[in-house]
Amino acid sequence: MHRYRNRLQAELLVSALASTSGLWFSFNLLAATPYQPQLVDPLLAPWRWTSFPELDGGQGWICAEAKDGSLWFGSGTGVVRYDGSRWDHFTAQEGLPHNQVNALCATRAGAVYVGTEAGLCRFWEGEWERVWPEKGDSPAPIRSLM
Numbered sequence: 289m290h291r292y293r294n295r296l297q298a299e300l301l302v303s304a305l306a307s308t309s310g311l312w313f314s315f316n317l318l319a320a321t322p323y324q325p326q327l328v329d330p331l332l333a334p335w336r337w338t339s340f341p342e343l344d345g346g347q348g349w350i351c352a353e354a355k356d357g358s359l360w361f362g363s364g365t366g367v368v369r370y371d372g373s374r375w376d377h378f379t380a381q382e383g384l385p386h387n388q389v390n391a392l393c394a395t396r397a398g399a400v401y402v403g404t405e406a407g408l409c410r411f412w413e414g415e416w417e418r419v420w421p422e423k424g425d426s427p428a429p430i431r432s433l434m
Contacts, residue, residue, distance in 0.1 A: 342368055342375040352392035354400055362389030367402055367411075383416025385409055385427070393433035403430025 330336070343349070343361060350362040358371040366379035366387045380387050384404055391403030399412040401419070406427035408419040421428050 340375075342370070342377070350389060350392045352394045352400065354394040355396060355398040360392050360394065360400055362392045362402065364388050367392070378411075378416070383409065383418075385418060390429065390431050391433040401433055403433050405429045408433075 343363075352360045354360060354369075356371070358369050361368045361370070364387065366377060366382075366384060367389055369376045369378070378384055384402060385408070386404035386406035388405040389402055390405065391401075393401045393403075395401070399410050401408060401410050406429070407421050408430050410417045410419050
C-alpha cells in the first residue's frame with residue numbers, strides 16, 4: 289500500500305488476488321476530504337448594486353428606453369433621462385403638464401410620450417409638446433400608454 293499526501297490527498301490501494309484463472313488487480317481511489325465548493329450568491333456581489341442620487345426622491349418609477357438608447361424614468365417629481373453619461377431632469381417648469389408621471393412610451397421614430405396627472409405630452413427633437421388636453425382645458429390624468 290502506498291500513501292500520497294499532497295494537496296489532494298489520495299490513497300491508492302492495490303490488492304492482488306490469486307485465483308485459478310489468473311491474477312486479478314483491484315484499484316480503489318479514495319479522496320481524503322470531499323470537495324466542498326464555496327458558493328456565493330451572485331446577487332449579493334457589491335459591484336452589482338449602485339445607487340444613483342439622480343433617481344432619489346421619486347415614487348412609483350416607470351422606465352422606458354428610447355430609440356437612441358437613452359433611459360427615461362418617470363416618478364412623482366418629473367422625468368429623468370440618462371444618455372449614458374449625463375442625467376437630465378424635466379419637471380412642469382420644463383414643459384410637463386404635471387410632475388406626477390404615470391406612464392412612459394418610447395416610439396420607433398424616437399419620440400417619448402409622457403402620461404401625467406394632468407395630461408399627455410411628447411418629447412421630440414429636444415422640445416416638450418403638450419398633446420392632450422389642450423392648454424386651458426380641464427386636466428385629464430393618463431394612467432398608461434401602449
